[in-house]
Amino acid sequence: MSGKPRLTYLNGRGRMESIRWLLAAAGVEFEEVYLETKEQYDKLIKDGFLLFQQVPLVEIDGMKMVQTRAIMSYIAGKYNLHGKDLKERALIDMYVEGISDLMQMILMFPFSPPDAKEKNLESIKERATNRYFPVFEKVLKQHGQDFLVGNKFSWADVQLMEAILAVEEKVPAVLSGFPQLQVFKTKMSNVPTIKKFLQPGSPRKPPPDAHYVETVLKVFKK
Amino acid sequence: MSAKPKLYYFAGRGKMESIRWLLAAAGVEFEEEFLETRDQYEKLLQGGSLLFQQVPMVEMDGMRMVQTRAILSYIAAKYNLYGKDLKERALIDMYVGGTDDLMGFILMFPFLSAEDKEKQCATIVQKATSRYFPVYEKVLKDHGQDFLVGNNFSWADVHLLEAILMVEEKKSDVLSGFPQLQAFKARISSIPTIKKFLEPGSQRKPVPDDKYVETVRRVLHMYYDVKAN
Numbered sequence: 001m002s003g004k005p006r007l008t009y010l011n012g013r014g015r016m017e018s019i020r021w022l023l024a025a026a027g028v029e030f031e032e033v034y035l036e037t038k039e040q041y042d043k044l045i046k047d048g049f050l051l052f053q054q055v056p057l058v059e060i061d062g063m064k065m066v067q068t069r070a071i072m073s074y075i076a077g078k079y080n081l082h083g084k085d086l087k088e089r090a091l092i093d094m095y096v097e098g099i100s101d102l103m104q105m106i107l108m109f110p111f112s113p114p115d116a117k118e119k120n121l122e123s124i125k126e127r128a129t130n131r132y133f134p135v136f137e138k139v140l141k142q143h144g145q146d147f148l149v150g151n152k153f154s155w156a157d158v159q160l161m162e163a164i165l166a167v168e169e170k171v172p173a174v175l176s177g178f179p180q181l182q183v184f185k186t187k188m189s190n191v192p193t194i195k196k197f198l199q200p201g202s203p204r205k206p207p208p209d210a211h212y213v214e215t216v217l218k219v220f221k222k
Numbered sequence: 223m224s225a226k227p228k229l230y231y232f233a234g235r236g237k238m239e240s241i242r243w244l245l246a247a248a249g250v251e252f253e254e255e256f257l258e259t260r261d262q263y264e265k266l267l268q269g270g271s272l273l274f275q276q277v278p279m280v281e282m283d284g285m286r287m288v289q290t291r292a293i294l295s296y297i298a299a300k301y302n303l304y305g306k307d308l309k310e311r312a313l314i315d316m317y318v319g320g321t322d323d324l325m326g327f328i329l330m331f332p333f334l335s336a337e338d339k340e341k342q343c344a345t346i347v348q349k350a351t352s353r354y355f356p357v358y359e360k361v362l363k364d365h366g367q368d369f370l371v372g373n374n375f376s377w378a379d380v381h382l383l384e385a386i387l388m389v390e391e392k393k394s395d396v397l398s399g400f401p402q403l404q405a406f407k408a409r410i411s412s413i414p415t416i417k418k419f420l421e422p423g424s425q426r427k428p429v430p431d432d433k434y435v436e437t438v439r440r441v442l443h444m445y446y447d448v449k450a451n
Contacts, residue, residue, distance in 0.1 A: 098288075132274065
């Protein structure tokens with residue numbers, strides 16, 4: 001195994017994108033293997049790489065890690081992005097889990113039937129503006145610091161930044177009622193590792209398109 | 223805020239049950255406030271205690287914690303049920319992720335139509351016996367130790383026992399192909415704190431019934447039309 005973490009997933013965002021964000025934010029270079037056929041996927045299972053027969057898979061530090069949250073917790077812990085103590089970790093976990101619920105709606109969106117897409121888009125907009133963004137707007141307003149937790153860059157900031165950009169792709173003016181989040185977005189964009197990740201040519205993946213959906217259905221067909 | 227953690231949820235399993243299991247396993251006494259009416263829920267919302275407008279919510283150590291995973295992680299770490307280092311924690315997180323996915327199929331079960339329930343039951347048993355149980359069976363067989371991770375009792379053991387018992391409620395002989403898990407189940411069940419939790423009169427909640435489903439729908443105004451996954 002080379003020194004770099006190796007990511008195995010489809011050539012698209014899905015559940016792996018948050019992991020790419022976090023590794024990039026931590027300044028960690030990584031390799032990627034892209035699943036394109038069912039045969040590749042079946043072989044991975046047969047060869048015992050996938051603990052629960054699922055991807056994402058991240059080979060890191062001698063482990064074949066699966067389960068998105070487990071992977072991200074490990075990366076956050078290893079690269080000091082998980083707070084300085086148990087209570088900061090608890091706050092980061094709460095924020096990350098909340099954002100993850102919002103991201104789940106975006107994750108599933110490309111797979112919703114055509115007649116449900118408008119309703120689902122409306123749900124994403126509603127949840128972002130009424131449930132999730134107001135929480136982080138308030139957190140930032142109350143402590144007046146640059147970062148969400150403990151006055152230090154953490155996993156929570158990376159996850160929120162990813163979510164803001166993902167929602168904006170669907171609802172362009174979504175931050176119009178959230179001045180703190182607008183400032184946050186600018187600040188995060190200027191963190192050097194994030195700035196690099198946001199440039200063309202980085203491992204960041206584009207929004208899912210029809211080809212991506214097709215590949216997912218083909219690779220994971222029962 | 224009292225010294226004991228206080229749990230806010232319905233008087234039923236749902237997402238809070240894993241938290242009850244873990245607190246009980248850690249030997250931590252806790253109080254519960256049960257949501258029965260829409261008014262109670264709205265009062266909680268207006269009072270600002272629910273960060274993302276959702277339960278579970280656990281008041282503990284000066285925090286109003288929400289998000290099941292965050293709560294469980296905090297309890298596990300606080301009571302030394304989270305491994306001795308980052309790598310053991312990673313293993314525990316992976317194993318818990320698996321049992322969590324399995325229990326996810328069971329979580330929505332009470333809300334399904336009668337026809338979907340039958341289908342879902344088959345799915346639960348199929349996933350348990352072909353995807354999840356074989357993994358833990360092999361882990362235990364390979365290292366021959368009593369506990370899943372690091373030869374020490376952890377959150378992963380508690381979560382797996384909870385999952386085993388829940389699947390057995392759907393198919394009582396589901397462990398018949400898994401001798402290691404049978405031994406594991408007996409061992410973990412006899413740990414004093416867990417044994418106590420498994421006795422009548424504990425805070426463990428029963429299998430969800432129609433009344434539970436009704437209460438959740440009434441309080442949250444949600445989950446009227448849940449489909450099998």
